[in-house]
Amino acid sequence: MNIHLSFGPLVALIAGILILVMPRLLNFIIAIYLIVIGLVGLFGSHGWPFS
Known part of the structure; x- marks a missing residue:
């Protein structure tokens, strides 16, 4: 059984x-949350920070 989080x-x-x-x-x-979403939006989500 493989668990993927x-x-x-x-x-x-x-x-929560x-x-x-x-x-x-x-x-x-x-x-x-807003700061992280803003940084991801500015720098793109191609490999940064959690993908």
Whole structure:
């Protein structure tokens, strides 16, 4: 049996759990998400950072 974990859903799961435990983290998690998405959009997703 081979288990394949993708990065996006794993990060979403961890972020969701952290937001439930500590709701004040929501602002930081959204900010980090937007920064990462912006950097991927600027530099392209060809091999950077997680593909």
